[in-house]
Structures are given as structure tokens and as C-alpha cells.
Amino acid sequence: MTKQLRIAVSGLVATYPFGGVFWDYMQYVYGLHLLGHDVLYVEDTGKWGYDPAAQTFVEDGASNAEYLGKQVSALDPSLDSRWFYRDGGGRIYGKTWPEVVDFCKTADLFIHISASCLMRDEYWAAHRVAFLDSDPMYTQSATPDHSNPALGQDERFRADMMRRHDSFFTFGENIGQENCLIPADMFDWIPTRQPVLNDYFAKDIIPVTRRRPVFTTVASWEPTERGPVVNGVSYSGKSTEFLRFIDLPRRVEATLEIALSGKPPITRLMDHGWNIIPAHSISVDPWSYRDYLATSLGEWSVSKNAYAASRSGWFSCRTACYLSLGVPAVVQNTAFADDIPTGRGLLAFDSIEEAADGVRQVLKDPQLHATAAREIALECFDSRRVLSDLVERAMNSKKRI
Secondary structure, three states, X not given: OOOOXXXXXXXXXXOOOOHHHHHHHHHHHHHHHHOOOEEXXXXXXXXXXXXXXXXXEEOOOHXXXXXXXXXXXXXXXXXXXXXXXXXXXXXXEEOOHHHHHHHHHOOOEEEEEOOOOOOOOOHHHOOEEEEEEOOOOHHHHOXXXXXOOOOOHHHHHHHHHHHOOOEEXXXXXXXXXXXXXXXXXXXXXXXXXXXXXXXXXXXXXXXXXXXXEEEEEEEEOOOOOOOOEEOOEEXXXXXXXXXXXOOHHHOOOOEEEEEEEOOOOHHHHXXXXXXXXXXXXXXXXXXXXXXXXXXXXXXXXXXXXXXXXXXXXXXXXXXXXXXXXXOOEEEEOOOHHHOOOOOOOEEEEOOHHHHHHHHHHHHHOHHHHHHHHHHHHHHHOEHHXXXXXXXXXXXXXXXXX
């Protein structure tokens, strides 16, 4: 039995009430809960939440809180009392603020994911505070050098906030290697991976013969944030990479579908053979999102330009979910292939020729690749292994004074 710890986990589930975002953060919460830890989900961004119906951000987060509570309960009713949300107007839902303060005061670990939390003094009271970078290159480029005397007030605040953490984890498994372009001089980055609830997803695996004969993915055409600039080089999001592979549908005997958000050139994409559907139609809740992934013959996707061009070693949370559902993935190589097995179930590509070949391989023997996909999820992304390692490393880190 794992020693029970009190662990707080930050996230953006209510702020961005979409199916994929739910799994990004709640797999940490539920995975730690299943390991026997006393877990509290904390969402306190200091920002307004997104209203999908109005397609805008709103100050009143009542509906966002309702979404969060409903989906957490659907995941497991035992999590009903294990969440806290403060909306953009300061209104509080779930746990009371005194309960949160007490929890953090006695917490062994606070896991701050994706700079998602407005780190109030009460959160720093945890015995250890770990930062988890799910957005390599963006995170590092947005972290100013604290020693620079020319830093403005906002930059100084970000630098001070980052330096207060006790340990630093990253999805960029290649950071620090000779071929990686991400700055690694400010913090000692510890590689980690997305935890996936393999046992939970096992019941949702659909036989290959009952899946849609379609390769799918879920994507945003371009992130809202400005692309990072590092050493004079500008990096961008997915749009740059999608356009490199725009002719792929003409090279394979397969339907390629993207559930897409943002402002993509839909007509241009469809003229090249892509099937485009609105992302929100399948991301309205975690279960619709999961079913969309599970019913796909495979995933085909690119990464953000910043991940691929920097050779970050980043791997997608979404793709890890596809694999756990026994759905093979043909995805752009960010140098992850140096650490994660590829060739069966997971096929990495750098060129359009390699992308087309990967799709053909899955079409040739979909059952073989489906079985291999699940095996990779069990070997590389299982929440028990990933989270046990993360907690052990975080708790053994040297505490900053």
C-alpha cells in the first residue's frame, strides 16, 4: 500500500469546459486517488472562464462550476467533495476557502500543472510544490532570467513565481539533450509523461471491426498565445505543421478527419480532401470526447511547430488516450521516438512520405496495431507508474528556502 499523502492538483477543467481538457487534469486527480492519496483538485486561475455556448469568456463561473461538479461525479462519486473552483469574479464553488487553506497547510505536495494556478500564499504552504510543464518551449521562453535587472514588473512576478517551486517536471523528455533547442539553463527539468487511467479506459475499448474506418484527431488550428521566440527564431502552433501535410489525403486510401477549433481555412483543407468537423461537437463533455477517440480506426496528427522544430520529446495527452483505448496513432515525431517504442501501434513521422506510410501500415493490419497501441499505453503511460514516480521524485526534491 502506498503511503497516503495529501496532494493538491491544479488545473483548467472548469475554465475550459471541454472533454479533452477534463482528461488532461483529472487523470492526475483520479490516478492519485486510486493510489490511495488524499487528493484535492484546485482551480483558481484568477481569470474568466470560457462559455462554449456564447463562444466567449464570462466573469460568472456558475455554469462552469456546474459542469465541473457534474463531470467529476460521473468519473467517480467518491470525488464529489474533492474539488474547489474560484471563478473570475472571486465566487467560490465546491470546497470552502477555509477548507482549502487547511488542506494546503497540511498538504505534502501541491502539483502546479501548466502554470494553471494563481499561486496564492496559501498554496505555497504545502510541504513541497512541484511545477509540471506540459507545454515545452512555451513555458521556457515565457520564464524570464531572474538575474536580468531590466525585467518589468510582470516579468519579475513570473520569474519569482517559478523560482519558488521545489521541483520542475516536463513533458519535454528531450530537454537538455544536444539536439534539443529548448533553453534548459534555468531549472533542472525532470522528464515525465501523461498519466493514463488504463484500467478505467479498458471497458471503453471497441473491437476494431466496429470502429469507423476513419483516422481522426482533435485540434486547435492555432493557440491563442503568441508563439515563442527563442534565440531569434519564431515558433508557432499546429497550423504551420498541418499545412506541410495538406496533401496527405491524396496520398492514402483512407478518410482523414479533424475535429477542429479556431479559425482554420476550412475550404482549403476540404479541397485537399480533409474531412473537417467542429471540435466542440465531440468535446462537449469527457464522455463524448472519449467515444470519438474510441470509435476511430486510428489517429493521425501533427504537433505544434514549437514542439517538433525544437525536438522537445513532447508527447500528446490526447494521443496517450487513443493508445489506451487500443487505437493506433500515426503522429509527428518530436523526438519522442527516442524514448517511446514505435513501429507498431505508434508510428512516428517527420515527412509526408513517412506519414502516408504510417497510415498504410495501420490499414494493412489494424488489429495488430490496435493490440500494440494498448501495450504501449500500459508500458509507458499507466497512471500508477507515472504518478508514483512523479510523487516520489517530487517528495525527494530539495526544498527551496
